[in-house]
Amino acid sequence: MITSTSTTRSPGIEFRNVTVRGSGGVVILEDLTLSVGRGEVVALLGPSGAGKTTALRAVAGFAEPSAGQILLSGKDVTHCEPRERGIGMVVQNYALFPHMTVAENVAFGLKTRKIPRREIAVRVGEALEMVGMADKADRHPRTLSGGQQQRIAIARALAPRPEVLLFDEPLSALDAQLRQGMLAELGRLHRELPDVTMLYVTHGQNEALTLADRIAVMANSRLVEYGTAEKLYRDPEFEFTARFLGSSNVLPVTISSATEALLPGHPELLKIAPTVQAAELTAKLSLRPHRVILLAAGERAENELEMQVEEIQWRGSTHLIAGRVAGQPFAVEALELAELPHPGTTVRIGFAAADAVMLRAETRNSEGVVVALPTGSDTAADTMATGHPAGLGSLAVAS
Ligand SMILES: Nc1ncnc2c1ncn2[C@@H]1O[C@H](COP(=O)(O)OP(=O)(O)OP(=O)(O)O)[C@@H](O)[C@H]1O
Numbered sequence: 001m002i003t004s005t006s007t008t009r010s011p012g013i014e015f016r017n018v019t020v021r022g023s024g025g026v027v028i029l030e031d032l033t034l035s036v037g038r039g040e041v042v043a044l045l046g047p048s049g050a051g052k053t054t055a056l057r058a059v060a061g062f063a064e065p066s067a068g069q070i071l072l073s074g075k076d077v078t079h080c081e082p083r084e085r086g087i088g089m090v091v092q093n094y095a096l097f098p099h100m101t102v103a104e105n106v107a108f109g110l111k112t113r114k115i116p117r118r119e120i121a122v123r124v125g126e127a128l129e130m131v132g133m134a135d136k137a138d139r140h141p142r143t144l145s146g147g148q149q150q151r152i153a154i155a156r157a158l159a160p161r162p163e164v165l166l167f168d169e170p171l172s173a174l175d176a177q178l179r180q181g182m183l184a185e186l187g188r189l190h191r192e193l194p195d196v197t198m199l200y201v202t203h204g205q206n207e208a209l210t211l212a213d214r215i216a217v218m219a220n221s222r223l224v225e226y227g228t229a230e231k232l233y234r235d236p237e238f239e240f241t242a243r244f245l246g247s248s249n250v251l252p253v254t255i256s257s258a259t260e261a262l263l264p265g266h267p268e269l270l271k272i273a274p275t276v277q278a279a280e281l282t283a284k285l286s287l288r289p290h291r292v293i294l295l296a297a298g299e300r301a302e303n304e305l306e307m308q309v310e311e312i313q314w315r316g317s318t319h320l321i322a323g324r325v326a327g328q329p330f331a332v333e334a335l336e337l338a339e340l341p342h343p344g345t346t347v348r349i350g351f352a353a354a355d356a357v358m359l360r361a362e363t364r365n366s367e368g369v370v371v372a373l374p375t376g377s378d379t380a381a382d383t384m385a386t387g388h389p390a391g392l393g394s395l396a397v398a399s
């Protein structure tokens with residue numbers, strides 16, 4: 001994760017109760033309130049159809065809110081033209097002009113702004129330098145690889161020196177290895193441009209965790225949860241976040257006290273991370289598969305449970321052991337094991353209280369709106385396909 005420069009200036013981007021309607025008046029972004037600090041990178045993370053692109057288009061001026069306001073550096077731009085907003089945008093499919101050279105593509109936004117020719121040359125050189133493409137100025141886009149084309153698209157967005165950069169799944173057309181490299185470069189760009197505010201749309205948890213200072217998890221046209229990458233990963237408030245950002249075992253329990261919960265079918269109370277929720281409440285507990293260990297004979301842990309092993313998958317550096325705990329689907333991810341448990345046997349597992357995080361009893365957001373798990377999302381599909389919350393197949397670093 002890259003830390004942001006803290007600032008007391010007005011936020012770079014502010015959504016205030018923004019609602020956007022699509023054709024037929026249907027709500028496609030509902031009452032979004034979100035503040036992005038100047039110089040901060042915020043990822044909008046969510047499954048397909050969550051409303052991420054709509055939120056981005058509202059900032060850029062391509063989707064007009066039916067209610068609410070958008071502010072950039074404290075200025076209300078809700079009804080401003082896109083070109084008055086000082087924004088650079090990078091989309092998935094590069095959208096370069098094929099008949100123009102790289103330099104002409106990068107200069108495009110500057111020419112429409114009537115900037116003197118000499119100044120244009122300087123800025124084009126500077127932007128190409130930033131993305132490591134200075135030697136490709138005279139090439140045509142079709143002679144470049146996908147990764148190179150995306151760098152040119154980024155240079156084009158940078159050339160007008162925008163205060164805000166919007167990215168809509170900029171790496172999703174690239175192969176996994178190239179994506180990793182570009183991700184590191186975007187991190188570098190962020191460090192070199194500490195005052196540029198970035199809003200980054202992705203459905204890849206890896207991209208969001210790597211790049212973003214804060215993550216806004218979205219589903220069903222709404223914001224589910226907003227916080228630092230670390231907070232959302234280690235201490236998610238909602239089941240949707242626990243499952244979408246990384247993978248999680250989710251067990252139904254009854255809260256007994258601030259630090260204990262009862263798992264049906266297990267005789268002893270589980271020790272949990274302190275919760276503010278009331279005793280007697282039936283709620284769900286989230287436990288990351290890699291925070292659970294297989295206990296050796298005689299080995300003890302703060303919490304000990306029995307697990308029926310059903311299936312084992314080798315993942316290179318780790319093994320994923322899937323099965324059931326107290327009748328519930330459960331998975332353990334362990335560093336490559338020398339000795340594997342056998343499917344059909346029972347093993348002892350252990351975990352620390354600090355890793356057993358209580359989720360909010362009801363899946364509602366901070367305004368009390370019920371947030372349902374969207375059907376058809378990758379997460380839901382994995383759960384349904386395998387019956388395991390960790391979704392054999394979804395534990396790999398997805399992006
Ligand atoms: N102009 C429109 N009229 C009606 N519905 C629309 C319009 N634009 C988008 N939608 C719908 O609004 C919802 C949100 O769309 P949006 O493109 O913002 O989602 P997204 O989170 O970016 O998804 P993806 O990850 O697939 O890009 C979707 O269900 C989409 O079909």
Ligand SMILES: [Mg+2]
Nearest residue numbers: 052053054168
């Ligand atoms: Mg989209």
